[in-house]
Amino acid sequence: MWRALLLVLAFWAAPARADLAYVLNSGDATISVVDTQTRAEIRRIPVLREVHHLVVTPDGRSLVVGDSGGNELIFLDPESGAVQRRERISNPYHLEYSPDGRYLVVASLRRDQVDIYEAASLNLLQRFRQPDKPSHVAFSPDSRWAFVTLQGSGQVAAVDLEARQTAWVQDVGPEPAGIIWHRGRLIVGLMGREDFVALDPSTREVRIAFRVGRGAHTIFPGPDGRTLYATSRVESRIAEVDAETLEVRRIFEIAGGPDCIAFDSEGRLYATLRWTGRLMVLDPATGEHAQIRVGRSPHGVFVMPRRPGLDAAFAFQFPGARSGTRPMEAPPPPGLAALDGYVPAVPVTPVRVEAGSPTSRLRAPWR
Template identity: 55%
Template sequence: MRRLAALMLLFLGLATPPARADVLYVLNSGDAEIMVLDATTRQEIRRIGVLREAHHLVWAPDRSVLLIGDSGGNEMLFVQPATGEVLRRERISNPYHMEFSPDGKHLVVTSLRRNQVDIYAWNGTDLALRARLRMPDKPSHLAFRPDSKIVYVTLQGSRAMAAISLETQLPLWQMEVGREPAGVIWHNDRLLVGIMGSDHVAVVNPETRAVERTIFTGRGAHALFVGPNQGPVYVTSRVDSRITALDPTTLQMTQSWVVPGGPDCLTFDPEGRIWATLRWSGRVGVLDPETGAQESFRIGRSPHGILYVPVRPTAAAPRTASATR
């Protein structure tokens, strides 16, 4: 009778449902699986098997669904963010890294293994392939111009970056930026590129096509993420196992932390803590940038993409971050 009464109260809106925990997604590329965890207890909520290798994930523009790429299995998973339920799977050619254009009209997918960049139209629910461009040697990460007219793609095997028009869906130009360029973001009218084969971030002027500056961050400079509230630019350096914070205005280094295990991708929780996949140690690290306190926990082999999904209501709106994933 008590259970029936509670259900009736909930139905009538007179009772509060149990709080739902924040969710953490971790893509274990070496285990062919996606782990969905309770972010507070670190307990497993769900484990999603993939065909081969999941590397990156991205929010749909309206944040109603997550798209997770199984690059080795040539499949895209559409997942309900709060629960980890797989809504559907679609055949997509080698989805390694992917991002939606700022206007939400296109999803661009890089294919590291097949040397191609695919441009898909997005209508809010479905993808439709509009163009497939053959690119030289390992197209890796990507970033958009804010007006959604151009996408920039790093080419790891060619020491280069390419610009592609989303209006004509054709390449515009290519320039050399450094050995094994990887992560890239648009920041204050410049492109910031992690030079993985070296130890720095290249600051590129896309109008003049010149590297204007290099910023030392550590060997294996890989991916870049803009912190909450347009805060610091964080750079992961996998070889030196380091996370570096750059001032968002001057790009001067403000802090640097040794984070053992090869930090790769980052995500942020509502308190501003950094959650990092530690690629070489099979762990997830948690770093408080205010105090420098660190912890880590075991997850799986070769964890790559990671995303913190706030589900619990909070007193203040959660701080969000734009990032390469």
């Protein structure tokens, strides 16, 4: 009995292994694996051609990377980065599993198609031709609907996953990209403007939600459930947004074109910087930040916790879980109607994040 107790105590007393960050380098056909403790790249995984986005399988056992140029899915062990298997698939640019785990929906930017696959078998169930450049995918919490942004035509398409048909297509603005389900509405970034817009899927009404800067791109719920983080690639910013009111609280000025975002189990934010080939680490609570050199044109990113009690599904367990893949519905807050007329000015409490160098503190405010 004492021996068993000692083994248990030794297990919990042992230092936790460093988290791993996976960064998809679309410009040089590799995946960087980064040790988050030493903040150093520890290996690169070669791919065929051009990786952009990634997602975790419903069982949490695989990290699935879409090689859109190579027409391939790469399944990785999220604990080690080992390649588990590769599957041929048509142009997987953006990919998401439905919340119930039944479907894998793939947006094919170059081939103007949206594909629905059976998640378990990867059998193609339905292919939809879309007007121009299907870009990003989000779901309704009940898995009935998939919503796809169409960059080329400035629209969002609603796909009925049960009927397997496109139910409607709605104009939202120029070059829509990132999309999430958020408290009964869809929040969409417009790369052709500086706005994120809110689309009501019931009435198809479109209103400005908030502004972050030119090249408004993608949006990610933070782990506290009270914050959203939205990126602007052209203005080179990350906006910290109140999840209830959609008010912009802070703007982080970040050179390098921030794109995709992930969070570690301590709440730190990891953002890929497309134009400078770096991964930025930012602690929103303390202002500490650092940059890590990775490959060319880094795009998608995922942080895998490697400590007792956490697994790859941790990213979907907190209140603000990524609603692109695992939407976690919450009742609309009392003041949601304020969204309709509220457009905060930009910048709002701007904060400069200096490029380069080791960990330092943010300077705020900066003008």
